[in-house]
Structure formats: C-alpha cells, structure tokens
Amino acid sequence: MDKVDMPRLEVCFSPALLHLYDTRDTVVVIIDIFRATSTITAALHNGAKCVIPVASVAECIALGNEIPNSLTAGERDGQVVPGLQYGNSPSEYRPDFVAGKTLVLTTTNGTRLLHMVQQADRIVIGSFLNISALCTYLTGLGKNVLLGCASWKDRFNLEDTLFAGAVVHHIGGNFKINCDSARAARHLYRSVGDKPLLEFLKDSSHYGRLSAYGLHHDLEYCTTPDLHPVIPVLRGREIVAEV
C-alpha cells in the first residue's frame, strides 16, 4: 500500500490536548496504565459482564445500588474512595470474584478521558496486559488510530507514553505517521532497550506516588505484557469484551 493511502496513527499526551485531534472515523485507544485501563482489561478477561466507567463517586454509588450483581470501585489520587467497595487494583479482580459481575468504576484520569472523546469510530481500552491482542486488532481494522494517554491530571506521564510508544513501535509500519508525539513516544520506548519496563519507570512521578501507597505489586502487574489478551470496547455506557 502507498504510504499516503495508509490510515493515520497519532498519539495525544494529555486530555488537555485532545481538542487538537480529529477523532471522527478514528479508533481511539484509552491508555491509563497505572491503573484504570489495566484494571478494566483484567476484569473483562477474567469474566466480568461489563465495566461501566463513571465520572463521579456519587454516580458510582447510585449505579451500584441500581444494577443487580454489581461491584462499585474506584480511586481518587491513587487511593480507594470512601463509600466504594473496591479499589483500582487489577489483581483484585480474579475470575472467582468478578465473573458475571458488572464493575462500576470511577478513577482520577482514565474514566475522565474516556468521557471526553466524542464522535470516534470506536473507543477501545489499551494496557500492557492486552498489548499484543490490541496491536493485532488495530492493524486488522485498518482505520485511523489515536492513542490517547489519560496522563495525571492533564500532566504528561511516562507510563502511558511508554505504552503508546510500544504500540507505535510494533505496528507503526502499517500506518502513516505525521505526529511528533507518536515519534517521541516511539523513541522513548526504544530507549528502554532490554531493561524491564518497571525498572525504566522507577524514575517517574507516578511510580513514586503509587509505591508510597504500598502498590508495588500493582505496578509490576500493570507492566506485564499479555496477561489478559482481550479487547475491551465501549458500547453505549458499557465497556465489554469484543468477541
């Protein structure tokens, strides 16, 4: 295929930059490695019926009361919110616990970006836990792709960018890239070399924040590739596993 006819691949580093991108006819991948999109990926692969991302804690509690067989979960600033049942730890959502259930989830960054995207062809969830499956899926679709980093309160972060860079590294050859953010993310990913991802991310703001909360196990989990090969896709208000 001539490069000019290839679909576009772009990276957006922060929700505060989203307005610069045209998301029409575009598959938007939501990325919040630590930890919303890792948790969504794990829960759906482990059999959750669906995940409903919500903006506020109040909405989370209300939906949890309304929907039978549901769990409410979420965090603010990395910590479980009072009033919700569970946190934002992907390893919490094991099959025996989450199978068949609806997870109502609110988080600081990931769920917010997801609600900001308008008019996309579709919205899917990306994390290291499903990276190879996602790459195959995106290449197969052959449509424009925007990798959207949830960031931390609109601030650029290393872990979401590293994931975006890994995707650009793996499938960039099938797309037209005229986006410096995509190029920089790819340079970042390639600079990791043979080092384990988490080792590379030790010098990052979020690593410091979350490991101070005793969440080191979570960080290891979230940087393990391909533990949960599933494609979570937004359908109406629900995120479900694409079949």
Place this chain on the structure above:
Amino acid sequence: MDKVDMPRLEVCFSPALLHLYDTRDTVVVIIDIFRATSTITAALHNGAKCVIPVASVAECIALGNEIPNSLTAGERDGQVVPGLQYGNSPSEYRPDFVAGKTLVLTTTNGTRLLHMVQQADRIVIGSFLNISALCTYLTGLGKNVLLGCASWKDRFNLEDTLFAGAVVHHIGGNFKINCDSARAARHLYRSVGDKPLLEFLKDSSHYGRLSAYGLHHDLEYCTTPDLHPVIPVLRGREIVAEV
C-alpha cells in the same frame, strides 16, 4: 546541597499545558527552535538593540512605523507575512544589518507563548545557538526553572523537546526533577547519541514543513550549538541581551 532544597526543573510541552505549572518565582525559558527563539538569539548577539515580540501583524507594522531605526519581521505558518519587511531566518540578521536596530517580531508560536507567561521571576530565550551560555546562566541563578516549548499550534514538537532535553541532560543534576516531561525530554535527547541533531530531526513534522519551503539552511543554522552565546531576557516589552 540536599536534593530537597534544590530548585525545581520542569518542562512544559505546549502552551495548552502552561496552566498546569506554577511560574511564580520561576525562570521561564521560551523555546521555539524553528525559528523564533533562534532568530532572537542571533539578532541580539549580532548587536540588535532589542527585539520586541508582538502578537499580531498589525501591531508589528504599527510599532515599526513608530520606532526609529526598526525592522519589522515575522512569519505565519513558516512564511514571511505580506506587509512585513523580513522573515524569521536567524541567518538574515548579520551584524552589518542588525547592529543598533530594534527588531519588531511576530511569529506563529514563540511570541505567543512568551505573552502567555504571567508572574515569572524572569523570562529568557533559549535556543541551541546559546545553549551552553544558558545552562551556565540557569545554574548560576539557582532558581526554579520552567523550560517552555512553544510547540506548533499547541501540538507537541520534537525540536523544542530535544532542546529542553539537552538542557535537562546538562544541568539536571543541580535541580530537583519531579516532572515526567523533563524525564522524557532527557530520554529523547540521550537517544540521539552521536548523530547530528538535524539528522535526528529529519523525521519530524516541522522539518518536513520547513524544508518544503526551501529552509534547509535555516534548519542547520538553528541546530548548531553555541554560535551566539548571549542571554536574551525580557525587560518590559523588550527582549535585550543580559549584561
């Protein structure tokens, strides 16, 4: 000095993210490598009396008429604006041409960011042309520093980030860094290795845009370190060489 007592070093990738940073008591470095801050550096080192950055073409023309011994210059989308006398090419401003003159300058990105910064300790101009002088200056001040990338119409760009990364690489050890943008910029700079900077930047959006306008010589000029060791500082509405 204990790390905790060190001044802060941060990087802002786009004017659209500037509101996330506290610029009070902070030295803000404006970075627009291709080409506004390179042009300002060259003009002042070559003896211009001052540079007055303005937002609009109309303002540029009006000030040019008002100020004796002045030149009006600027670009929009990389091209000289009709109604202005000169472009945004640093190599245009040779000593025999610019000495003693006031340069009234309007550009797409760099002058805009400069006007957005409020309440800084001071605003200085950075480019590869003055990088070593700037690094010595910033270390000597011992104050908080924000490296502000002018970007391209709010979009992240590689060349401004590469410059920010070079500064973080050279003087980061004298500052406290808790900013993933600063870390990523440093990774980017370090990934260049022994390659010439312009070679590395050939795969960037701006390189494609400007070299299509026949500006390859400008791009080489703007990526040559230390041609113009001067510190341009904003004083009122004028940028002057710090003495």
